[in-house]
Amino acid sequence: MRREPSPADGRFSVRAPPRALGHRITLLNAAGFYQVAGHTPAERQAFARSIDVLAANFSVIVPPPIRADTVGGYVQFRAYGALAIAFAIWALASASGAARGDEERGIVQAVLAAGTSRLGLIASRAGAFVIGATIAALAGSAGVLVGVASGGESISAAAALEAALALVALAVCCYSLTLVICQLTSARGATPVAGAVLLALFLINSLSRTFDWLIPWRPLTPFHYFEQSSPLVPDGSLDVRATLVLVAMAIAASALAAIAFRYRDVGSPLLSLPTPSRPASYEVARSLAWRIPVVRELYEQRIAILVWTVGLATLGAIFVVLTKAIVDPLLTIPGLARYFSAFIHGDVYPSFLGFIWLGFTQLLMAGFAVTQVARWSAQDSDGRLEQVLSSPVSRAGVVIERVVVLAVEALIIAAVSG
Known part of the structure; x- marks a missing residue:
């Protein structure tokens, strides 16, 4: 109950x-x-x-x-x-x-x-x-x-x-x-x-x-x-x-x-902010993007995906620029050689970049996943979930679609920013 x-x-x-x-x-x-x-x-x-x-x-x-x-x-x-x-x-x-x-x-x-x-x-x-x-x-x-x-x-x-x-x-x-x-x-x-x-x-x-x-x-x-x-x-x-x-x-x-x-x-x-008034419409949207599973969620979140992608790509470029400036002074410290050997294999610069960048992006992608799940959770209280289920769409179908959407969004962000 x-x-x-x-x-x-x-x-x-x-x-x-x-x-x-x-x-x-x-x-x-x-x-x-x-x-x-x-x-x-x-x-x-x-x-x-x-x-x-x-x-x-x-x-x-x-x-x-x-x-x-x-x-x-x-x-x-x-x-x-x-x-x-x-x-x-x-x-x-x-x-x-x-x-x-x-x-x-x-x-x-x-x-x-x-x-x-x-x-x-x-x-x-x-x-x-x-x-x-x-x-x-x-x-x-x-x-x-x-x-x-x-x-x-x-x-x-x-x-x-x-x-x-x-x-x-x-x-x-x-x-x-x-x-x-x-x-x-x-x-x-x-x-x-x-x-x-x-x-x-x-x-x-x-x-x-x-x-x-x-x-x-x-x-x-x-x-x-x-x-x-x-x-x-x-x-x-x-x-x-x-x-x-x-x-x-x-x-x-x-x-x-x-x-x-x-x-x-x-x-x-x-x-x-003031918004222009427009007559209420109860007609079904004609756009094909709203009728295809997964695509409709990606279309709705297109601005958010763009912002996350541009943000991570910018951070990636900054990390690339800063890597050499960070690593060179560290290599002059003899005491850190043993520390670097624990996780660096091969060329030091790509290895160091991969170590710090992947760890940082894991945290950011976890935050992205949390925000997406929070948005879907809010749909349970604002009536959107009931509207989707009445389409009709099964509950299992809703869960599967959301999992696929999150995976595709993460793939897009990772592919562009990486």
């Missing part, structure tokens, strides 16, 4: 907090430090120099490490750099689902009908995410303490808590910004638009380490303020001012989201 949504669903739901992910990332990096960095001061200093050179060539993605010869500096660089991205993605998915996804499922309407105010709904969703993010960040701090203890060393529990606080502030800020964007856009465009905005903010901060003309724009991005704190580094600390800026941005964005939600209709964006 299908369970009807209740006010509690909208009030206390927290979507997939990466508690285990945070704990595992910090634990593995803290414990792994003692396996890769060595035990003598000379070995650790040599390891830190190699990490500094490696990070300098990937400054577009990661911030420069501080004291990578220590377990605290290494974990701050490796683990919390990755967790910042993971928590931002989690905030994006959770906020877009809470703001727009639950509207399509009727949960928001049920909660409001039960007497909850719109302001209370926004506040309860934000509060639930704060609780979930805090639990996940504390799990990451616990992983740091356990991993460091496994190496026979210790790290301040206060420093681990400060690292969790900075991570929570970043996640809540990204959550609040996504809430605002979701009020302004349509339900289908909320997640892509919010994702594009967060990606732009991330790139502004990371690219400013390479391009000086982006430095004046860094104060606009929450990732800049997160990087000001390095509590796990020896003699490092939590930047209280930067953390308070993140909290202030989160509060301001949540307030704007509540105001926007107050003045928009449920299911509609606050801002919408």
